[in-house]
Amino acid sequence: MNSEDDAARRKRISVRARRMVYEGRCTVEEITVDQARSDGGQQTIVREVVRYGRNVVAILPVDRTRKCLLLCRQLRVPVMADQDDPFPWEVCAGRLEEGEDVLDGARRELMEEFGVEAQGLKLACSSYSSPGILGSRVDHFLCEYSGSEREGGGGLVEEGEDITVHELTCAQAAALWRQGAIRDAKALILLQHLMLTEPELFSGAD
Structure with a gap:
């Protein structure tokens, strides 16, 4: 070294x-x-x-009582242009607004896209997706949610968003990961972090 x-x-x-x-x-x-x-x-x-903006937040909501989590899918033109699935599995994510606190930004994005109030936001890690060319840092968060409290979501029409939110068991999400069906780096980072730190949530996963 x-x-x-x-x-x-x-x-x-x-x-x-x-x-x-x-x-x-x-x-x-x-x-x-x-x-x-x-x-x-x-x-x-x-x-x-x-x-892409100042910095980016990515959030994976988890219901630990029911061993469930939320992922989303929406049209991604760059992925489509690369001849891949144009509706990749992703976590909630977005860029911070000018002067916005990172936790406030995470809460805002989660409500806009998933219709969920973030409870107990916890930073998992920060990363640069491709440090040779991309300058925006991504802060990755886990948070709690309750399935009974979901309302709205779907993103902002004025930003061209048409987001579908999917509740999966942690075991189902792990199966998608093992099949190679999850290709979004933010989702991979947060899901693997959860698998490493809270393996009990994935009992029953193949």
Whole structure:
């Protein structure tokens, strides 16, 4: 393992230029960086950084009493364009609004998309989906829900959302995972976290 600490590693880089090249549903910024290489050489690299909002929240609601959870499906054009199932299994997710607290954003997204009030939001982990190009961090949460309290949901029409929410037993969700039917990274991360930390919820899973 390289003994160089993070502070020293950061001192070897400097940003020469930044230029916004696209602004739409996402932004694309071109960043030019000078770097002193670990082998003693020097290099200048130019990279495009894609951001989908500031940061993103992903939430998996779990009813531990009934050993159930909520997933959703909606049309995903990029997945369709890649000749895959255009309605992938996903968790609730969305980008934070400007200045919005991460917990407030998670609660808002869960109500808009799933019609559920988040109870006991707990951060499972944070990740970058593809750190070589994507700049938005994803904060992954677990929360409690009660099936009897669900109302509304389905997403926002003005954002082109038409979301169907599915309640599955934890064992059913695990079966989908084992079959390779769950391809969304956020769903995989949260489901595997739940399987590792609370295996008792999955009793009866094949």
